[in-house]
Amino acid sequence: MSTIRIITPIPGPRSRELMRRRNAAVVRGAFHATPVFVNHAEDAVIEDVDGNRLIDFAGGIGCLNVGHRNPRVLEAIRRQLDRFLHTSFNVLAYESYIALAERLNAITPGKFPKKTVLVNSGAEAVENAIKIARAYTRRPAILAFEDAFHGRTYMAMAATSKTHPYKAGFEPFPADVYRVPYAYCYRCSYSLQYPGCEVHCARHIEDAFKRVVAAESVAAVIVEPVMGEGGFITPPPEFFSILSAICRKHGILLIADEVQSGFARTGALFACERFGLEPDLVTMAKSLSGGLPLAAVTGRAEIKDVSGPGGLGGTFGGNPVACEAALAVLDVIESQNLCARANHLGELFRKRAAEWQKRWEFIGEVRGLGAMQALEFVRSRGTREPADEETKQIAQYCYEHGLIILTAGTYGNVIRLLMPLVITDAQLNEGLDVLEAAITAACEKKGTVAQFA
Ligand SMILES: Cc1ncc(COP(=O)(O)O)c(C=O)c1O
Numbered sequence: 148m149s150t151i152r153i154i155t156p157i158p159g160p161r162s163r164e165l166m167r168r169r170n171a172a173v174v175r176g177a178f179h180a181t182p183v184f185v186n187h188a189e190d191a192v193i194e195d196v197d198g199n200r201l202i203d204f205a206g207g208i209g210c211l212n213v214g215h216r217n218p219r220v221l222e223a224i225r226r227q228l229d230r231f232l233h234t235s236f237n238v239l240a241y242e243s244y245i246a247l248a249e250r251l252n253a254i255t256p257g258k259f260p261k262k263t264v265l266v267n268s269g270a271e272a273v274e275n276a277i278k279i280a281r282a283y284t285r286r287p288a289i290l291a292f293e294d295a296f297h298g299r300t301y302m303a304m305a306a307t308s309k310t311h312p313y314k315a316g317f318e319p320f321p322a323d324v325y326r327v328p329y330a331y332c333y334r335c336s337y338s339l340q341y342p343g344c345e346v347h348c349a350r351h352i353e354d355a356f357k358r359v360v361a362a363e364s365v366a367a368v369i370v371e372p373v374m375g376e377g378g379f380i381t382p383p384p385e386f387f388s389i390l391s392a393i394c395r396k397h398g399i400l401l402i403a404d405e406v407q408s409g410f411a412r413t414g415a416l417f418a419c420e421r422f423g424l425e426p427d428l429v430t431m432a433k434s435l436s437g438g439l440p441l442a443a444v445t446g447r448a449e450i451k452d453v454s455g456p457g458g459l460g461g462t463f464g465g466n467p468v469a470c471e472a473a474l475a476v477l478d479v480i481e482s483q484n485l486c487a488r489a490n491h492l493g494e495l496f497r498k499r500a501a502e503w504q505k506r507w508e509f510i511g512e513v514r515g516l517g518a519m520q521a522l523e524f525v526r527s528r529g530t531r532e533p534a535d536e537e538t539k540q541i542a543q544y545c546y547e548h549g550l551i552i553l554t555a556g557t558y559g560n561v562i563r564l565l566m567p568l569v570i571t572d573a574q575l576n577e578g579l580d581v582l583e584a585a586i587t588a589a590c591e592k593k594g595t596v597a598q599f600a
Contacts, residue, residue: 150192150574151549151581152200158182159197178312180205180553181546188215191570193551202578204545204552204566209375209407212434212489213479214569220437223475227468236265236465237457243470250477251445256403256417257425262451265443265465269406269432270298272442273369275459276428277302279444280367280400283453288365290355290399292329293336294557296376297369297404306369309376309557325360327352329374330382333512333523334531341383349389362397367428372418375407378556379521379563381514387422400427400450406442407519410434411480411568414490414517421516437476441469485568489518492575496520496564499579509534509590521555521563533558537589544585550578 158166158181165184183201187194191214193201206212213220227243236244248263255261266272277289291297291306298304299313305320307313314320328336328348339347356362368390374380394401403426408418410431415421417429428446435441444451479485493515500513500522511525524534524541538560545552555561562582566575 150200150202150577152198153549154199155197157195157197157199157201157547157549158184159195159199161196165196176312180542181551183546183551190214190216191567191574199549201546201549201551202566202570202574202581204550204564204578204582206434206565206567207438208433208553209412209565210433211438211567212410212412212485213437213476213483214567215438217437217475217479217569219479220472220475223471224439224468227471230467232468233463233466235462237460237462241467241470243467243474244465247443247465247470247473248445250474251431251443254416254477255429255431255445256419257447260448261445262448263443263445264451264459265441265470266461267440267463267466268298268442269404269430270300270303271461271464272406272430272432272444273297273303273306273402273404274300276369276402276404276430276444276446277306277367278459279428279446279451279454280402282458283450284366284398284400286364286366288323288325288360290325290327290352290360290365290368292370292374293326294329294331294374294377294380295326295369295371295404296374297371298406323360323364325355325365327355327359329370329377329380330386331374331377331380332383333380333514346383346385346389349386349393352390352393356397362399365397365399367400367402368394369402369404371404371406371408372422372424373408373413373516373519375563376555378523378561379515379519381516382422384422387419387424391424402426402428402430404430406430406432407565410476411485411489412517412519412565413515414486414493416480416486418516418519435476436469436473437479439466439469439472441466441473483569486517488568492518492566492568492570493520495572495575496579499583503583503586507586507590509537509586515564518564518566518568521561523556524560524562533560534589535559537592538562540589540592541582541585544588545581548581548584550581550585552578552582
């Protein structure tokens with residue numbers, strides 16, 4: 148039995164009417180990737196306001212690894228609703244904040260004493276990690292990577308790479324943020340090839356310390372272990388051992404931004420584990436709390452305790468309802484073994500994608516870890532010209548045919564998978580059928596997009 152049910156053209160009349168009201172009342176900058184308005188959601192299935200049923204490969208941009216309205220998360224939220232909603236941790240503390248901090252200290256990579264601060268969003272976690280790194284090292288500079296995304300507040304924007312739509316027009320940005328190439332092997336900034344390159348991009352950071360910013364001025368390197376908005380760029384395994392060694396040598400802290408890659412998405416609780424990376428600080432958000440806004444920075448206790456009382460946090464940081472939800476999320480990930488499930492889903496996808504890659508020149512690269520998988524589309528494998536317009540068409544075809552899917556990438560030519568990890572195999576395959584039909588349609592529409600004989 149199919150999950151997708153289409154009873155009106157998508158977007159349907161109610162979605163279109165809401166879109167008219169939205170355009171009049173809401174800023175253009177608060178963009179949404181589809182014109183579909185939601186009425187109800189459960190696990191990996193969304194019902195829109197017109198009664199259409201869609202499969203969700205976006206999970207609210209990777210926030211729903213445990214699925215929409217996970218029953219254990221709802222139960223935890225309901226219990227907390229009957230107790231209190233908010234006191235501000237800055238005024239009256241509560242146990243769930245502490246329990247969550249204890250849990251995050253225990254499960255984040257690295258077997259050293261840790262401490263945690265809770266905030267509201269991924270960008271706020273990034274802001275705080277950078278504040279902490281600067282306060283601890285008493286150094287000003289931050290090193291970030293090309294193609295990185297860290298959020299929309301000013302420091303996070305400065306660390307973000309992609310100009311449009313994230314940075315253009317919002318200048319000037321905070322000073323002392325420097326950028327070096329990431330291990331984007333498919334589009335190597337040095338035109339080298341792995342493994343012959345010996346991971347030149349990581350080693351070349353030493354060169355940046357001579358030509359760009361002095362090593363002794365750098366407080367931290369901030370890095371996504373698998374790049375999210377940048378297009379699920381997955382570095383070769385040695386990248387992080389070289390980067391860690393460089394950081395250690397120069398007394399630079401390593402901040403792993405696990406906002407998108409965390410909480411079982413990559414087949415491990417944190418993507419860092421897939422690389423044996425033990426960062427000094429980890430930023431987390433998105434899937435941490437099963438759909439409620441909550442974020443965290445966890446890291447070495449001696450680093451985290453550097454700022455005085457009142458220096459970190461905020462009015463809503465670590466909201467008690469979100470903390471209870473997060474504790475339930477961690478239980479669900481463990482009890483349902485969602486890391487193994489992520490690997491299984493990733494394998495199912497990789498099998499299909501390998502067939503597609505044989506069939507269509509259009510698919511330049513298939514990459515990712517666990518269920519954090521993506522397709523990069525190119526007009527030709529020779530030129531690797533990004534197929535941005537075609538990628539947009541694919542995403543549109545998908546929602547029109549009952550699949551919510553997101554694009555990504557500096558060139559907008561990547562389709563990424565962020566479905567809830569509780570999706571069934573049948574739903575995953577049904578979604579992939581729609582994606583396959585979308586790619587076929589894009590190939591047929593665009594004569595230039597080659598299909599292998
Ligand atoms: C790696 C990474 N860091 C930070 C952020 C910012 O998170 P938020 O949108 O919750 O501020 C995101 C959001 O997509 C992200 O993917």
